[in-house]
Amino acid sequence: MEAVLIISNFPDEKSAMQLAQALIRQRLAACVNVLSPCTSVYRWQGEIESAEEIPVLIKTQRQHYDRVEQLIKIMHPYELPEVIMVPITGGLPAYLLWLAAETPLSD
Numbered sequence: 001m002e003a004v005l006i007i008s009n010f011p012d013e014k015s016a017m018q019l020a021q022a023l024i025r026q027r028l029a030a031c032v033n034v035l036s037p038c039t040s041v042y043r044w045q046g047e048i049e050s051a052e053e054i055p056v057l058i059k060t061q062r063q064h065y066d067r068v069e070q071l072i073k074i075m076h077p078y079e080l081p082e083v084i085m086v087p088i089t090g091g092l093p094a095y096l097l098w099l100a101a102e103t104p105l106s107d
Contacts, residue, residue: 001100002062003088008072008081009040009053016054019075028064028071030102033057061103062087 006029010016013034020032035055042049060068062085069083088096 001096003091003096003099004060004062004065005086005088006058006060006065006068007084007086008056008058008076009038010056011051011053011077013037013054015075015077016056019056019072022071022075023058023060023068026067026071027103028068029058029060030099031059059088059099061100061105063105064103 008019010019016034020029020034023029023032033056035057037052037054040051040053058068065085072081072083
């Protein structure tokens with residue numbers, strides 16, 4: 001099992017929660033943290049922008065990444081949503097076993 005953390009940001013809590021619930025319902029994530037708003041500063045189309053966003057942390061298995069990415073792109077209102085995958089190289093063994101049990105592989 002390859003555990004990963006997928007990071008994204010949403011423009012509001014409602015859309016972040018809709019994604020979180022869809023991921024858990026479809027067993028594509030064991031846990032999704034919908035965090036407090038933050039201010040993101042970035043360059044978009046040549047201009048410096050800032051926006052309040054809701055960070056989302058998705059814990060899942062590497063084998064689910066493509067489906068998670070696809071769901072984010074479908075549910076996200078941005079033209080170019082942030083989707084970053086970070087490998088989880090260690091952690092509490094019991095937690096990682098739980099993560100695997102909550103995100104069974106169908107392949």
